[in-house]
Amino acid sequence: MHLDTIGSHPSSFQGGIQGLINQAEMIVDLEAVRENYRRLSVMAGGADCAAVxxxxxxxxxMIPCALALGKAGANTFFVATANDGVALRAALHEEEICVLGGFLPEEREAFVGANLVPVLNSRNQIEEWEKVAGRLERPxxxxxHFDTGMNRLGLLADDVAWLRQNLPLLSRIPPILYMSHLSAADDLDFDRCEFQRGAFLSAVSGxxxxKMSLANSAGTYLGADYAFDMVRPGKATFGINPLTGRPNPMVQPARVVAPIIQVKTMKRGAPVGYSSTYRLTEQAKIATVAIGYANGYSRAGSSRATVSVAGFAAQVVGRVSMDLLTVDVSGVPDWALVPGSPVEILGPHVRDHDLAKACGTIEHEVLISLGHGCARRYVNE
Known part of the structure; x- marks a missing residue:
């Protein structure tokens, strides 16, 4: 299987043509993904470490990373939807695949056919899944999933009381895991975390x-009291810092690069980009780079974000366009400004946190947007 051809991304149609140019590209180091998983597994102690x-x-x-994580020892995977679960099942044949969004009756064939495990978030989902088991005449x-304070998905206290009164239901849909989700571990709100831990223990009583699972990425670093039987790190596996305000113990697997198309020397006072929102305060070299919001680079980074050219920081100037970015490269040597030269959009000199901060968002959104909009290439498979 050639991982660089998986998925509906700009790189998925190669057509046998070599030497494609002017293409924004995300380069994913799968060994870095595996290394992050290994580090998280160590933090989990004796608990299982799932892959979200x-x-x-x-x-x-999803598929290249899941295959890499399987090589690192992951055997339980969490996805958001049944569609993702079916797609992942085509690549992973023995592993447990769990669907966080739960179960809808119209998804019965997908769940059963792909051997997916639903995370049941409501009384209705429990009843509907039990009906499927009844029709199939097998468990x-x-x-x-218990809602202990996120107030998003999961059973509330009255649902738990109903469940205790209807325990025969669970004999037909035997739980392999009870779970909840920490809402404030990232914020180091230990009182809130401890409240949720207590609520979780109360919910499963009787x-x-x-098995039990509470810890997300940040929760994995809260110690054995939060690990229970399984931790479910997501963002940390992909390099996002699970420790707010502290050094990041993770490796950033993704780099995003895009080529320079053209460089111009512009006079003082010249406008750059749509609506002349940026004017040069002195003569400057402006590079136009082949990436824009169509590639997932947020328009909110206009005149705020930075890139790196041959290790030299360069400011984004003017509005981010659909396919283009304009950058002040006055401080970059001319040898690094030849058309086709790579510009680091994300990588060792432009961390995901810094780009997210410049765009007024979180690292998750930056990575997902760039990953969907750029061609992808995998190294260290």
Whole structure:
């Protein structure tokens, strides 16, 4: 399987043509993905470490990353939707694939046919999944999700009380895992985390014994009390810092580069880009780079974000266009400004956190947007 041809990305149609130019590209180091998983597994202690590959593996490509994580030892995978689960099942034949969005009746064939495990988030989902088990006349595994304070998906207290009164349902859809989700571990709100931990223990009290999972990426670093039987890191596997305000213990697997198309020397006072929102305060060299919001580079980075050219920082100036970015490269040597020369949009000199901050968003959105909009290439498969 050639990983660089997987997925509906700009790189997925090669047509036998070599030497494609003027293409923004995300380069994903799969060994870095595996290394992050190994580090998280160590932090998990004796607990299992699942692989959360929702959001197309946070923009890095679900199937190539899942295959790499399988090589690193992951055997339980979480996706957002049944569609993703079916796609992943085509690549992973034995591993457990769990669907965070739960189950809808019209997805019955997808779940059963691909042997997917639904994360049941409501009374209705529990009842509907139990009906499927009844029709098939065999037990179907499930995961029960408790809302302990995120106030998003999961069973609330009255749903838990109903479940305790209807325990025979669970004999037909035996839980392989009870889970909840920490809402404030990233913020180091330890009181909130401890409240949720207590609520989780209370929710599972009196239910049939099953494995338990509470910790996300940040929760994995809270210690054994939060690890339970399984941790579910997502963002940290793909290099996003799980430790707010502290050094990032993860490796950033993704680099994004785009080529210079043209360089111009512009006079003081010249406008750059649409609506003349930026005017030069002195003579400057302006490089036009082949990436824009169609490639997932946020328009919010206009005149705020920076890139790196041959290790030299360069300011984005003017508005981000659909396919183009204009950059002040006055401080960059001419030898690095030949048309076709690579510009680092994301990488060792432009970290995901810095680009996200410049765009007024979070690293997740930056990576997912760039991953969807750029061609992808994989190294260290």
């Amino acid at each position: 590959v929702k959001g197309d593996a946070y923009g890095h490509g 179907l595994a499930s995961i029960i 239910l049939p014994i099953a």
